[in-house]
Amino acid sequence: MARGKKVTIIGAGNVGATVAYSLAMKGTCHEVMLRDRNPEIAKGKALDMSQAANAARQHTLVSVAEKAEDMAGTDVFVVTAGFPRKPGMSRDDLLMMNAQITKEVVTDIREQAPDSIIIMVSNPLDVMTYVALKESGFPKERVVGMAGILDSARMAHFIYEKIRYGAGQIRASVMGGHGDDMVPLPKFSTVAGVPLTDILSEEEILDVVERTKHGGAEIVGYLKTGSAYYAPAKSTAIMVEAILKDTRQIHPCAVYLDGHYGYRDVVSGVPIALGANGVEKLFEVTLNENQKKRFAKSVASVRSMINVLKRNNFFTNPEDNIITEE
Numbered sequence: 635m636a637r638g639k640k641v642t643i644i645g646a647g648n649v650g651a652t653v654a655y656s657l658a659m660k661g662t663c664h665e666v667m668l669r670d671r672n673p674e675i676a677k678g679k680a681l682d683m684s685q686a687a688n689a690a691r692q693h694t695l696v697s698v699a700e701k702a703e704d705m706a707g708t709d710v711f712v713v714t715a716g717f718p719r720k721p722g723m724s725r726d727d728l729l730m731m732n733a734q735i736t737k738e739v740v741t742d743i744r745e746q747a748p749d750s751i752i753i754m755v756s757n758p759l760d761v762m763t764y765v766a767l768k769e770s771g772f773p774k775e776r777v778v779g780m781a782g783i784l785d786s787a788r789m790a791h792f793i794y795e796k797i798r799y800g801a802g803q804i805r806a807s808v809m810g811g812h813g814d815d816m817v818p819l820p821k822f823s824t825v826a827g828v829p830l831t832d833i834l835s836e837e838e839i840l841d842v843v844e845r846t847k848h849g850g851a852e853i854v855g856y857l858k859t860g861s862a863y864y865a866p867a868k869s870t871a872i873m874v875e876a877i878l879k880d881t882r883q884i885h886p887c888a889v890y891l892d893g894h895y896g897y898r899d900v901v902s903g904v905p906i907a908l909g910a911n912g913v914e915k916l917f918e919v920t921l922n923e924n925q926k927k928r929f930a931k932s933v934a935s936v937r938s939m940i941n942v943l944k945r946n947n948f949f950t951n952p953e954d955n956i957i958t959e960e
């Protein structure tokens with residue numbers, strides 16, 4: 635069954651506002667609500683976007699949640715509240731400040747819309763998804779992080795730059811966390827069904843892999859004051875649409891691993907079917923030894939950040955501060 639149609643975006647900055655614009659231009663939902671600690675700017679953006687929706691002959695109304703209670707009845711939350719990185723920083727440097735913000739906003743979500751689905755975007759993404767899951771107390775199916783769609787889109791673009799054909803037919807595959815240890819998978823990537831390994835040389839593939847891993851940093855290097863937002867916003871809007879329309883299409887997303895791939899109590903990016911209930915199915919892809927090793931390294935890096943939070947007694951429920959694995 636398709637869910638209702640109210641989407642609330644917490645954090646109406648570059649990514650949040652662009653997600654709202656993307657949803658409004660497509661008429662994906664009836665109502666998009668923005669919530670930001672700076673409500674005046676959010677109001678200006680909401681008004682501007684509602685007018686743009688009319689220009690585009692769409693029905694979407696964009697408004698602002700001035701009070702937490704205005705978010706009641708939300709079906710899908712997108713959380714982009716938090717700081718972006720600047721040149722010279724890694725996403726992991728945002729851990730402590732964004733964890734606190736995530737904890738605050740998730741408390742409001744839990745109180746105002748306990749049956750909703752949360753799409754996390756703030757960085758470091760996998761850890762923030764874990765924080766949202768633990769602090770909301772929601773079932774693991776209803777807290778999903780956005781990264782894999784973005785990383786795969788970047789990889790597809792870098793492939794396209796090299797081959798200059800097959801636009802729109804490139805299916806690139808990336809798993810693991812959204813950090814420097816992410817796991818691009820050229821062996822699972824194709825152009826219209828033709829394996830990438832039959833199209834590009836080893837050296838060219840290595841170049842695509844490295845550029846994908848540092849795709850976010852490359853853009854931070856140009857923008858200087860913040861990070862990418864067009865591709866991140868489009869990738870998030872795709873997730874919102876999959877949930878609202880119950881498409882159950884398969885996308886790489888950051889989800890809680892509960893024994894999957896041999897890992898517990900951690901979040902990482904894996905292929906899932908995304909639909910009205912959030913994670914409808916999690917796929918366990920058969921990885922070769924090299925891929926397994928790279929995935930393990932990525933999971934370990936996310937876990938080490940989660941453990942920093944646990945050591946600081948960050949989580950509200952004392953049981954969540956128990957370290958299950960180093």
Ligand SMILES: NC(=O)C1=CN([C@@H]2O[C@H](COP(=O)(O)OP(=O)(O)OC[C@H]3O[C@@H](n4cnc5c(N)ncnc54)[C@H](O)[C@@H]3O)[C@@H](O)[C@H]2O)C=CC1
Pocket residue numbers: 644645646647648649650669670671672714715716717718719728732735738739754755756757759780781784812860861862863866
């Ligand atoms: N998962 C991914 O692939 C990606 C993640 N990101 C992350 O998304 C986050 C947002 O990035 P941008 O939109 O570029 O940053 P931004 O600085 O443009 O926007 C962040 C917004 O959050 C708001 N905010 C901060 N604390 C808040 C609170 N407690 N309640 C409500 N609003 C609050 C700020 O006022 C600001 O408007 C960053 O952490 C960034 O690293 C960005 C791109 C891709």
Ligand SMILES: O=C([O-])CC(=O)C(=O)O
Pocket residue numbers: 718719725757784812849850851853854861862866
């Ligand atoms: O690079 C960043 O900090 C923002 C982000 O996650 C991305 O663009 O992949």
